[in-house]
Amino acid sequence: MYDPKTIRRRRAVLALLVVSSVVLLTASFGGNGGVGSVQRGVFEIVSPIQDVASRSLKPFRDLFGWFGDTWEAKGENEDLEKDRDGLRARNIKLQSDLRKAGVDAQLTKVVNDAALQNLGPVEARVIGAGGTLLFEKITINKGSGDGLRKGQAVVTAGGLAGKVEEVFSGSATVTLLTDSKFGVQARTARTGTVGTITASGGNPEDLVMETTEPKASVPVGSTIVTRGTSPDARPGQPSLYPPDIGIGRVSRVDDAGTDTQRVHLKPFVNVRDLEKVIILTREAGPLP
């Protein structure tokens, strides 16, 4: 069917492409500056086009999203009703506790310290997301011109969503909290048990908390919030992650009460359905 010359050419091109891919892969892992520069250059060109495309395709996205949302809403409704009942009961108890303890002033201070208005919030729209199932990164339409810097916390109305990874003049990429490279210091909202949150991998609805104290008791249903320090922060330095930003709720604890216990939590933020996010461009104050 094909002459030997055609077959040789086909095999040569295939080999060339495979070798090129492997070289790119190796260079990408080796931190080769050339590959990174090419990537950044292409990104700088493409991100404005992505922004325009994202805006113009929004009606179609909304239309298809409506079908998906309607399908999922039925299932979520039952969970939300359970949550509502639980929260209502807890709210009554908390209000009662507050009145008894007379800590209104202290609570106001905590709320003010954690208020996002003081942290230079910058609202950004999601203009791109990876097609993979691991939900690692998104692209947003704000960049260094809007005050964004690498490492800044990214939140939504639900809670912590991730951190700024790469910043360009008019856009940036965000590493989501479900990425295996993401980590944040956290604590339980009620008992103050401290630990580090990382992704479990392969499941965007599951995070893992490793408690600093190995056998610390972390009951199922506990709310986990940011501690206000980051693993890479120097002592005494304010964190880019403000305290008391919601992360998730404990869903189960493997090997509870042992040295190897693993606390699993379901994040408040649905990383598969992000449309707008807020970047906190100012550093948080000291721990309350």
Add this chain to the structure above:
Amino acid sequence: MGPTTGPLTARLAIMGVVVCITQIAAVSQITLFGAHADVVPIVVALCGLLLGSLPGAVIGFACGFFVDCALIQTMGLSSLLYLSIGYGAGRLRELRDPQAAVVPAVVGGAATAIVTVGYSLMQFMLGTPVAVTGLLIGQIIVTILVNTLLSLPVYAGVRRWLVPVLPDDPRRRRRRAQTTRLSPLSRA
């Protein structure tokens, strides 16, 4: 270089850029039954099916390179996967030349399966801690099903866009073959 190579390359380039940007900016943000459709592997596989293994591999590599750059992710990973499916679909056409109406859907579904499973496997091999959870498997299956359904309309679009510059249109080729079979004496 044939007379249609230039226009064909131009059309493939335009289609590749438009498809990748549409995927990143819109399709990847639409959740269908808890998963996302991914039209890039479908388009790459269908290009291979329409044009052959060499163009399929080249457009697969180019689309992968573009996607990796646009998402600032590990370079070469998507290129390797997409060139595999482009080449594979092209070889299918060259060796078997399947004509059934469901072929684009089957090829699109198979391409999606290779990309989704391959991506997770390669991430695992590169050191990313990926747990094989029921949710991940469920999402892979849903993505494959959604992409299989999308393959037929996408094939119609890709074919419509490329047909004016196709060097050897499958439909024309099939018609010619039937005419020859019906008139054996005409060769004499």
